Each structure stands twice: as structure tokens, then as C-alpha cells.
Amino acid sequence: MNVTIVDYKSGNISSVINSFKEVADNKIIIEVTSDVGKIKSADKVVLPGQGSFKSCVDALQSINGLVDCLNDFVMNKKKPLLGICVGLQMFADVGYEESETKGLGWISGKVTKIDNQNGKYKLPHIGWNQINIVKGSKIFKDIKDKSHMYFVHSYEFVPTDKNSISATTDYSSKHVCAVEKENIFGTQFHPEKSDKTGLKIIDNFINL
Amino acid sequence: MLKNRIIPCLDVKNGRVVKGINFVDLKDAGDPVEQAKIYSDGGADEICFLDITASNENRDTIYEVVENTSKKCFVPLTVGGGVRSVDDINKLLNCGADKVSINTAAVENSKVVVDSSKKFGSQCIVVAIDAKKKGDKWEVFTHGGRNNSGIDALEYAKKMEDSGAGELLVTSMDRDGTQVGYDIELMSRISSKVNIPLIASGGVGNLDHLVEGIKSGKASAVLAASIFHYGKYSVKEAKQYLESKGIPVRT
Numbered sequence: 502m503n504v505t506i507v508d509y510k511s512g513n514i515s516s517v518i519n520s521f522k523e524v525a526d527n528k529i530i531i532e533v534t535s536d537v538g539k540i541k542s543a544d545k546v547v548l549p550g551q552g553s554f555k556s557c558v559d560a561l562q563s564i565n566g567l568v569d570c571l572n573d574f575v576m577n578k579k580k581p582l583l584g585i586c587v588g589l590q591m592f593a594d595v596g597y598e599e600s601e602t603k604g605l606g607w608i609s610g611k612v613t614k615i616d617n618q619n620g621k622y623k624l625p626h627i628g629w630n631q632i633n634i635v636k637g638s639k640i641f642k643d644i645k646d647k648s649h650m651y652f653v654h655s656y657e658f659v660p661t662d663k664n665s666i667s668a669t670t671d672y673s674s675k676h677v678c679a680v681e682k683e684n685i686f687g688t689q690f691h692p693e694k695s696d697k698t699g700l701k702i703i704d705n706f707i708n709l
Numbered sequence: 710m711l712k713n714r715i716i717p718c719l720d721v722k723n724g725r726v727v728k729g730i731n732f733v734d735l736k737d738a739g740d741p742v743e744q745a746k747i748y749s750d751g752g753a754d755e756i757c758f759l760d761i762t763a764s765n766e767n768r769d770t771i772y773e774v775v776e777n778t779s780k781k782c783f784v785p786l787t788v789g790g791g792v793r794s795v796d797d798i799n800k801l802l803n804c805g806a807d808k809v810s811i812n813t814a815a816v817e818n819s820k821v822v823v824d825s826s827k828k829f830g831s832q833c834i835v836v837a838i839d840a841k842k843k844g845d846k847w848e849v850f851t852h853g854g855r856n857n858s859g860i861d862a863l864e865y866a867k868k869m870e871d872s873g874a875g876e877l878l879v880t881s882m883d884r885d886g887t888q889v890g891y892d893i894e895l896m897s898r899i900s901s902k903v904n905i906p907l908i909a910s911g912g913v914g915n916l917d918h919l920v921e922g923i924k925s926g927k928a929s930a931v932l933a934a935s936i937f938h939y940g941k942y943s944v945k946e947a948k949q950y951l952e953s954k955g956i957p958v959r960t
Binding site: 512513515516519520522523551552553556617620623624625626627628629630631649651652653654655671672693694695696697699700 | 710711712713714749754779780783784785802803804805806807828829830831832833875876904905906929930959
């Protein structure tokens with residue numbers, strides 16, 4: 502079994518790599534690559550994402566064949582993929598950070614800025630917040646409702662298909678912080694920075 | 710509900726901790742990885758390294774420290790001290806820092822903040838402001854507090870937000886090392902002026918100071934060094950105290 506972290510030169514993925522390697526403990530191969538051929542043959546894919554929605558989509562598209570490869574992996578092969586932060590946001594049809602940008606369209610919906618209610622809520626939403634688990638998700642095995650996770654973002658994913666929502670968190674409103682749709686998993690929070698609970702989520706994904 | 714964060718700060722020089730925990734039975738009190746791990750296991754919400762390496766030839770030591778720490782600590786790691794350029798930020802992030810704090814370089818040239826936040830995202834750019842009271846204003850100091858830029862701290866804070874900073878780490882130079890508490894007025898004035906989170910720093914001597922920093926200073930996070938290093942309080946005790954005062958913390 503191998504888990505492949507997509508390195509598409511968008512932001513800092515060292516923490517993601519370190520956490521997956523820690524959990525894998527040399528028993529499972531963790532690949533880090535932008536090589537489309539290698540991603541094609543992966544058993545599981547992790548799609549991180551930092552920076553803006555637009556910069557991440559642009560970076561994905563700048564690698565020849567990568568978007569097609571990911572589409573095939575998720576939609577045809579139906580293999581498990583975990584999106585983290587902007588990695589999750591890109592599941593949407595469209596994002597509005599910087600400018601209107603088309604997303605991957607795997608889970609219909611949009612990505613919009615968190616309403617700061619005229620300055621009542623500081624943005625980015627940085628720090629530890631509790632998650633409200635709204636449906637049993639495979640990656641939440643042994644994760645307690647109201648667990649603390651580390652967040653850092655200013656935009657939120659608003660899916661039209663509410664059944665895809667697996668957890669929400671309270672900041673300005675109850676916004677979506679985890680999704681699961683068949684083989685597609687995503688977390689708005691950073692499991693790689695969420696201490697032991699976060700590592701457990703990574704462990705759950707690796708052992709799906 | 711978003712929790713207020715407690716951030717222990719470790720001073721690192723030439724790759725070794727010079728101001729850090731000195732009360733527990735450490736195998737190697739100078740090992741940054743071991744110290745960071747003790748704090749993260751003890752419930753610290755984030756770890757901050759301040760690199761105070763003076764000589765240029767030893768500057769690279771911080772990269773190794775960050776790399777080793779990020780392999781063992783799975784809470785956010787903020788690194789500051791001597792960060793001069795987008796390239797420095799890039800190197801720190803690649804080594805596993807989650808956030809980089811910029812001080813002097815941001816005062817000298819705000820383009821570093823603009824460029825780095827565009828390149829890496831605001832979420833990893835912290836601007837550190839060292840401020841000292843002068844009359845009814847505060848002025849921004851650089852070079853570890855040695856030089857007065859003469860710039861108004863409140864206006865500067867706003868400018869840094871507009872330049873793309875994701876957070877502000879505000880240290881009162883008047884209070885730093887005094888243990889008499891944060892400069893609450895400075896914190897609350899800056900926090901009210903900007904819409905990004907503020908980390909309060911400088912002057913913590915007891916747990917009530919942490920409470921004041923959050924309640925009156927309107928800080929999202931509180932940074933402290935000596936009260937934790939010298940065993941006066943543990944992070945856990947600090948959190949219990951904050952919770953008893955109605956402040957939401959991660960427990």
C-alpha cells in the first residue's frame with residue numbers, strides 16, 4: 502500500500518509529510534510527488550493546499566495532466582482522496598478568493614469568505630476549535646465529538662449537498678469543517694497540526 | 710467555539726535553547742526538540758522559537774532545529790528572529806515551520822510582508838512588533854529592541870494587516886522581562902484597530918496576567934516564556950486557571 506501526497510508546489514507541505522510519515526512508521530510507503538504517473542498508481546492520495554483558492558487551482562493546472570489524473574483517480578477509479586484546507590476547498594465548483602475561480606467540482610458548492618460580522622470575528626480563523634461531528638465518517642473512527650482541531654483559514658466551503666458534511670465548527674456561523682462523499686474526504690482543519698487527535702484522523706485515512 | 714491559545718516561547722542560540730525549561734529532569738536542557746516536545750505534550754497550543762543567534766555563520770543552525778522539531782511536534786510551530794527575506798521564510802517553511810514571524814525586515818521594507826503573504830499565504834506570516842511607550846503613543850523598535858524607528862505602533866499594525874500579515878505578535882518593550890503584566894492598553898488599542906488576531910507578549914509574571922491579556926488586552930493568544938520555563942506554572946495549570954475565569958481554552 503502506498504499513500505501519495507501531491508506536491509504541486511503550492512505552499513508548505515512539510516508538516517503534512519512529517520505527520521503522515523510519523524503515523525505510517527515505515528510500514529506504509531508515503532510518496533511525495535508531482536509525477537502524474539506515480540499519482541495514477543497510488544492507492545490513496547492526499548491533496549494539501551495553502552495560500553489562496555486561486556493560487557492552488559492555478560498550481561494544480563500548471564502541472565500537465567494532473568487535474569485529469571486526479572479526476573480519474575476520484576471519479577472513475579473511486580480511490581480514497583483526502584483534501585486538507587484549501588485541498589478540501591478545491592472540491593467545490595467555484596471559489597471566490599482573489600477572483601472567481603473554477604474548482605474541481607467533485608462536491609458541488611462554493612467557497613466564500615467567512616462573514617466577520619463587521620469585525621466581530623477576526624480573520625483568519627486561527628487556532629483550536631471544536632468540531633461538531635454531524636455524521637459518522639470513516640476518518641472519524643475513535644474521534645470524539647467536540648474534539649479540538651487546529652484551524653487557519655479565512656474562507657469556508659459551502660456545499661449544496663448537505664449530506665456530504667461530516668463535521669462543522671462554530672466561528673461566525675456553523676461552517677463546514679469536514680466532508681465525506683463516498684471515496685472523497687476533506688478537512689478544513691489541519692490534522693497534521695492537531696496533536697494526537699489529528700494524527701488519529703491521518704491514521705484512520707491511511708488504514709481505510 | 711474558538712479557544713484562546715497559550716504559546717510558550719523558547720529562545721534558541723546557535724541551535725541550542727538558551728532560555729527554556731530548566732526545572733524538569735531533562736536529558737539535554739539545550740535540546741530544542743526535547744523542550745518543544747515537553748510543551749506540546751503538556752498542552753501548549755503552539756510553540757514559538759525565537760532565534761537569537763548573533764553571528765551570521767551560525768544562522769543556518771535554526772533550519773536544522775526546525776526540521777528536527779517538526780518531525781516530533783504536531784502542533785503549530787512559529788519561528789522568528791533574524792528573518793530577512795522571502796527566501797529566509799521559504800527555507801523555514803520548507804524545514805517545517807508553520808508560521809514565520811518577521812520583525813526588523815518588515816519595518817525596513819513592508820514589501821517582504823506583501824510578497825511573502827502573496828507567495829505562501831497570510832496564514833503563515835506573523836509580523837512581530839516591538840513597541841515602547843512614548844508619551845501617549847507607542848513607537849516601533851527594531852534589531853531586538855536596540856533601534857527606535859520612530860514609527861507609530863498603531864499605524865504600523867494597521868499597515869501590516871493591509872500588507873498581508875495573518876497575525877501580529879505584539880511585545881511591549883517596557884514590560885518585557887519585568888513580570889508585571891502585559892501592556893494592556895497597547896494590546897487592546899492595537900487589537901481594536903485591526904481585524905487579524907493579536908498575540909500578546911512581554912511582561913507575564915503570573916496567571917492573572919494571562920487572563921488580563923485576553924480579557925482586557927483583547928488578545929487571541931498569549932505568549933509567555935519565564936513563567937513556564939522556570940516551573941512557576943505549567944501550561945496545564947495556566948489553562949485550568951483561564952478556564953476558571955471563563956476563558957475558553959483547549960483542554
